[in-house]
Amino acid sequence: MDGTWDGAWVAERFGVALRTAVGAGRPLPELVGLALRRNPKRAHLLVSTVLGKHVPVDPRTVHGAGVDLGVAVRAVVGTLDVAVLGFAETATGLGHCVAEALGAPYLHSTRRRVATARDLAAFEEAHSHATGHRLLPEDPELLSRAEVVVLVDDELSTGRTARNTIAALHAVSPHRHYVLATLVDLRDAADRSAIADFAATLGVALDVVSLSAGSVEWPADFPSRAAELTARPDRGATCRPGEQTSPRFVVAHGWHAPDGGRHGVTFAQTRAMRAAAARVAAQLAPDLGDDVLVLGTEELMYAPTLIGVELAGQGVPVRVSSTTRSPVMALDESGYPIRSVLSFPSHDEADDGPGTRYAYNVARAEPWSDVVVVVDEDGDTAALRTGLLAQLSATCHRLHVVVLPTRRPLPAPLRGPAFGSYAADEVSWLLTDLSAVVLEAPTEEREEAIQSGGAHYAESLPVEYQPDEAYLRLFETALDASAERIAHAVGVVTEIVLAERGPGVVLASLARAGTPVGVLMRRWAAYRHGVDVPHHAVSIVRGRGIDTVALRWLAAHHDPAQVVFVDGWTGKGAIARELAAALATAAAELGVAFDPALAVLADPGSCVRTFGTREDFLVPSACLNSTVSGLVSRTVLNRRVLAPGTFHGAKFYRELAPADVSHRFLDAVTERFADVTARVDADWPVRQRADRTPTWAGWAEIERISAEYGIGDVTLVKPGVGETTRVLLRRVPWAVLVRAGAAEDLAHVLLLAEQRGVPVHEVPGLTYRCVGLIHPRFTRGATGADGRTAR
Secondary structure, three states, rough: OOOOOOOOOHHHHHHOOOOOOOOOOOOHHHHHEEEEEEOOOOOEEEEOOOOOOOOOOOOOHHHHHHHHHHHHHHHHOEEEEEEEOOOOOOOOHHHHHHHHHOOHHHEEEOEEEOOOOOEEEEOOOOOOOOOOOEEOOOOOOOOOOEEEOOOOOOOOOOOOHHHHHHHHHHHHOOEEEEEEEEEEOOOOHHHHHHHHHHHHHHHOOOEEEEEEEEEEOOOOOHHHHHHHHHOOOOOOOOOOOOOOEEEEEEEEOOOOOOOOOOOOEEEHHHHHHHHHHHHHHHHHHHHHHOEEEEEEEEEEEEHHHHHHHHHHHOOOOOEEEEEEOOEOEOOOOOOOOOOOOEEEEEEOOEOOOOOEEEEEEEOOOOOOOEEEEEEEEHHHHHHHHHHHHHHOOOOOOEEEEEEEEOOOOOOEOOOOOOOOOOOOOOEOOOOOOOOOOOEEEOHHHHHHHHOOOOOOOOHOOEEEOOOOOHHHHHHHHHHHHHHHHHHHHHHHHHHHHEEEEEEEEEEEEOOHHHHHHHHHHHHHHHHHHHHHHEEEEEEEEEEEOOOOHHHHHHHHHHHHHHEEEEEOOOOHHHHHHHHHHHHHHHHHHHHOOOOOOEEEEEEOOOOOOEEEEEOOOOOHHHHHHHOOOEEEOOEEOOOOOOOOOOOEOOOOOHHHHHHHHHHHHHHHHHHHHHHHHHHHHHHHHHHHHHHHHHHHHHHHHHHHHHHHHHOOOOOOOOOOHHHHHHHHHHHEEEEEEEEEOHHHHOHHHHHHHHHHHEEEEEOOOOOOEEEEEEEEOOOOOOEEOOOOOEE
């Protein structure tokens, strides 16, 4: 098909006519033609000449029609703030073009199943082949903030779908003014009256804007005669026999933008999509020939249109169209708009289950030089390869597949008391609640699996250590002795952060060791400056990086330049390195730049620039596990229990509430703020002006210890009081090294070592007060089942 048709075939055989209303704008036949639809609810399909759905069209025509409709809407709403809602599946791209023209936020309805999404509303489209629509905005206030909601569809036949939509939307987000924007308005007098009555009953203003208006007229026997014909097999055009081409998958480098409006987009994100489309087009253009089709997939229409527009701007002869779930009769005859059909199984998860999908007017006698299929990650499945791509392989000389990152709705943070024992305003946990999932394993089994390469440490949890009375007395003694020193370190590091980032700083603590420190820094900022600092806890996993969903959440709610990552202490600096590498990767993948500088309470290894002290002393929160950290477990990254698009996970140990000392620790330190204020005021400016360049002094010592003890893996050497405590609580310890003369400050470490039968060795001149060694070749044959006896 050459892209031109007059729609005469249906008119001549069935007596169906398109009539343009007087003064209605553009003639109807310029915008639509008639085809026969395999749908008992409606025998005809209006096939748009400008939509880029069923018929390949110049992408500039598609984009221009949407912009023209947006300009017409602006003439009605004036300077009022608007939000735009498009209808799946045919108007998702059209609605986005309207929103672009209006500079407005945009959302389209969807029929895709999205496990992590929350419904704002749902409604039915009575005449459609697939009737159900859902609204799944990530931001539930996206529409409600606007003064006017503009609903966009490619045609307005009766207005019933529009009324259903407004009623559902008005129930959850009422507005005083709605606008229906459509390419063609085909309502009769009764339908116009019904919409006017509906608006009056609802007490709202309701305008209709279109590029053309008129009517479709047919004889009484048209539906039955059309049904008889559409019951026969298709007689569409077929491809000329030839070699099939293998698909070339193209990584959409630099697509730092949503894939569409399924979960809502701001105007800034729409502009980001334009920029991303330009980058993809530049990547594709050198490999394309002189007859190119860019093919969208169902609801994914706007991004392919933008890519097509950018290719056309570079001189590539290109048209755009899209696959669809609507069954239409194909007939290779002049004047009929649907000349060929490819049918194939669906390749994503739909609310109504799997089904047959179609691509019209793609197969033809002369193959395309190139077909560029644009799909998102969730649609890039095995069914795509064996279905649509297999069908397309005979339609072109070269087949390209551009896979865009799927934009999933961001999950909501967790807060106490529903999750964790910290107050809701102290911290929000950017985590998934896995409290109902059994993840604990005996320490020895975990160690064996970790060291054998059979599992990553973050895939499971150790059994929570339950301290005896003697150990709890040591915790209380340590807290009493160190609360003032901790308060001083909290004040110094917080003042430096506020001085360098300003009062708009956002704390992102690395759960869970960093979280009590983040709470204390937040308290200091409020105590000393009256500043309410937002605080969120995020997960980072050694060897796996930081939680990118949490980064997306932070970027969506805060200025990334204002986010400061916080941890409790540094050991050898592995997490500082992990954070820097992970944020560099995230910047490339997400297009969002966070500052990798890590702020810590104590930096004995000289690994960071922002710290409260470089002394290696006991932070009492290291003595215990969840019972000093808001009853929250260490974080978990296990894809068997975490769905795509969710935060890393953790558990809330509600059952340990009687043993919880989280607030005891925080309050003991907070009570010392007044005692250290004068010293903090004197010390932090000196600290800030001093040379704080990390020397990584501890790293060389860790390498020396690893070699000297024949360990061969620095990850099994855990320096500092906090890390040594973790080894004794969570891992299979081999030995503890203690700096000569420091034993009297390490009572809790010595008690844990005694309880686990771990040897303690004094080492003169040790940089750290102590170093914990994990058994280097742990198996049940090398070490006793209790983790004590080396054999």
